[in-house]
Amino acid sequence: MKKLITAALIFAASATMAQSSLQEKRAEYAEIAESGSKAEKDVLAKELLQVARTSKDEGDLIFASNFIYRLGHENSADSIRKEVIRKFPKGVTARDAYIRGFYDLESTAEMEKKFKSWVKKWPMEKAEGDKLNYDYVLASMARTFAQEGNKEKAVMYVEQMNERFWRAQGYIPVATIFLQQGDTTAALPLIRTAIDDAEYYINLPKEQKDNKAGFAAVGYPGYVSQLAAVYDAQGKQVEALQLVEKAIALVPDQAPRFSAIYFKGLEAAGRKLEALQQLELLYKQGVFTHKDKMKELYTVLNGSEKGVENYFARLDEDVIKGIREHIKQMENYKPAPDFELLNLKGEKVSLASLKGKVVVLDFWATWCQPCIRSFPGMKAAQEMYANDGDVQFLFINTWERDKEYKTNVVDFITKNNYPFEVLYDDQKDAETGEVIAAKYGVKGIPAKFIIDEEGNIRYFLTGSSPNVDYIRLEMKELIEAAKQPKG
Structure with missing residues (x-):
């Protein structure tokens, strides 16, 4: 949120x-x-x-x-x-302050009352060019009504959203709730609208594309995959295949993101070799959950299982090769800024005290969804080195905005049972006024640094993958490379 x-x-x-x-x-x-x-x-x-x-x-x-x-x-x-x-008192700051407590309300009746009084005092139609806050409130109400099973009001509020580039942020969560409730009839129009909106922005002439167009297009592969999955479950494999192939033609650079659903349509259409090729793409991204299906398709295409072990061995080599080529782009070599921060127990932890070890720094925040998506993989990587005293993982919590951030961090780590050494990045340098994230040059999170035993940054990477096995393999390659002398 x-x-x-x-x-x-x-x-x-x-x-x-x-x-x-x-x-x-x-x-x-x-x-x-x-x-x-x-x-x-x-x-x-x-x-x-x-x-x-x-x-x-x-x-x-x-x-x-x-x-x-x-x-x-x-x-x-x-x-x-x-x-x-x-x-x-009638300005945008007062308007936004008035609605701020809306998100803490517990009942839809309270939310609806608050919203109606808000739009009465600050009508949506008078907020020309500044309607996004209204859209966010509308989306939140629609989600809450959907969760309560009130589909009529959920649809009524979500359809009042104003900004075309943004409204998928309301449509898709509501549609997902409807699907979970087994109501595809209510869900499908919302998903199709989100897809239409994204395609509208994707098809704009280059000179007309702006940040809004870019934002609207980001979720497109996910929307298409969601609708294709519904078609697949309904036995409409032809429709699913047509939908995905249209999307791939429209955004060919995003093709790998469709592989998980694309292979199903290809297999149903009898295009088994192409289906296997899509699964190979997933495998090389570290998605190993389709290995049985790959073995099945391999056997059908080759007439027997002969050679299947060598086939997977070659794929495994390709995975590692791809990771090694990828991490070359992350190579770095400069002294790591020192720090002394407090952990969850209030104990001081310094980088200097860890000299002689390979240190993995992971900058994150509780509100950062990409950070959180990577944590299962980071947990797997840390467990892989649990008995290696020469490797230390540190999860540096930074950029928190909530005044109760320390409580939120402890609750999050405890709830998810993460065995992480978490440090609070809330100590500002007396001279620069910067926190540690700034000293490391962090521009966005998650941001990870691999520091060698001499205290030098060897690798720096941003972004994340939700694939646990891929993160585990990637971190292993990074850590083992950092153990080796430079040059």
Whole structure:
């Protein structure tokens, strides 16, 4: 949920800031907030505080508040927001503050009442160019009504969403709930709409594509795969195959993401060699769950099981070869910034104390879904080295925004039974005002660093895979390579 809220705020802020006289300075200020010295940040913070004291424009005040927050002055930013609400009781800041508690309401009756009073005071039709927050609330209500089994209201609210590039974020979760409840009739129109929306943005001329178009297209392979899976379950393999092949033709660079459903349609159509080729693609991505089906198709195509063990041995070699080629792109070599952070028990853990070991740093946050998706694989990798005293995994919790982040982190780790050594990245450097993530140059999470026994960063990678076996194999290659002397 927090990821979606964050994305919503980014788009909403963009719409608001387009009217701000400070907009032209955004890039300059962003660079200072990201990599400026403490002195530069203090000067900028002082300048923005002056803007906040003197400006009579809500856009300028929001702009100043957002950047003051990024500069690490959270209390000042909060004070400015409160002042904005006082000065502009009918403005966008007051509007968003009014609805903020909506997500903590427990009943649909309360949610509906809050929403109706909100749109009465701040009508959607008057928020031209700034309707994303309304869409997020509508999507949340629709999901809640769907979970309660009230399909009529779920559909009514989700169909009120305004932004075409965004509405799949409401349609798909509601459709998924309907499918879980066994109602494909209600689910299919929502999935088809999400697919149509994505295809609309994908088909736009290049010069018309923007961030919204890119965002809308991201989920397209997932939407298509979901609909194809429904068709497959209904025995409509022809429809499923046509749907997937149309999608592959439209986004050929995304073809590997369709393999899990594509092979089923190919097999049903009697195109067994192509079906096996799709499973081989999955296998090389570290998805080994279809091994029995691959063996079956191999046997049919070759007339016997003869040679099947050598066949899989070659595939295993290809997997490792692919991983080794992939990690070459992650090679790095520079001293790792030292740190001393507290773990969940309040004990100090420093990088210096681990010299002589290969250290795996994994920067993550509780709101980061890609981080969380990679954790089962990271757990498997850590367990693989459980008896190796020369390897240490550290999971560095960073960029948390909730004031109760420490409680949230402990609850998350405990609930999922992760045997991780977690450190809190909440100690700001006295000179730069930066946390450790910034010192390591982290721009996005998850971010992983492999540090050798001499304290040098040997590999740096971002992003994640949900494939447990692939992560385990990848981490093994990275760690073993870091054990070897450089050069």
